[in-house]
Amino acid sequence: MGATAVAIVSPIYFRLTPDAVYAYFAEIGRNSPIDVTLYNIPMFASPIDLPTIRRLAELPRIVGIKDSSGDLAFMMRMIAAVRSRASRLLVSDGWKPCWRRC
Numbered sequence: 159m160g161a162t163a164v165a166i167v168s169p170i171y172f173r174l175t176p177d178a179v180y181a182y183f184a185e186i187g188r189n190s191p192i193d194v195t196l197y198n199i200p201m202f203a204s205p206i207d208l209p210t211i212r213r214l215a216e217l218p219r220i221v222g223i224k225d226s227s228g229d230l231a232f233m234m235r236m237i238a239a240v241r242s243r244a245s246r247l248l249v250s251d252g253w254k255p256c257w258r259r260c
Contacts, residue, residue: 161192162192162193163192163193163194163195163221164190164192164193164194164195165194165195165196165197165224166183166186166194166195166196166197167197167199167202167203168182168183168197168198168199168203168204168205168206169182169203169204170202170203170204172204173204174204176207176209176210178204179204179205179206179207179210180210180213180214183196183206183210183214183220184213184214184217187214187217187218187219187220188217188219190219192219193219193220193221193222194219194220194221195220195221195222195223195224195248196211196214196220196222196223196224197223197224197226198211198223198224198225198226198227199226199227199252200226200227201226201227205227206223208232208235208236208239211223211236211239211240212239212240215240215247220247221246221247221248222247222248222249222250223236223247223248223249223250224250224251224252225249225250225251225252226251226252227252228252230251233249233251236249237249
């Protein structure tokens, strides 16, 4: 179809454990032919916690994350957590269309 990247939300309907969320995104990240942006929207889907984000940031196809938690403190901790591990990871919040390279 010509897409170069995709944004993927965590599974909805059932709250998954952090290990299950990691397994879900890792499977996609390892097998996707295009880049993947994680979409953290915990009010509607299983949340992506900081340890999981750190682990997923190490996968080459995971290139960004959009956080729509509305929690600025969480977003600042997330940026600090991935800054040293994945300087290529793009971070955006759900409240404004502003991308920042960590």
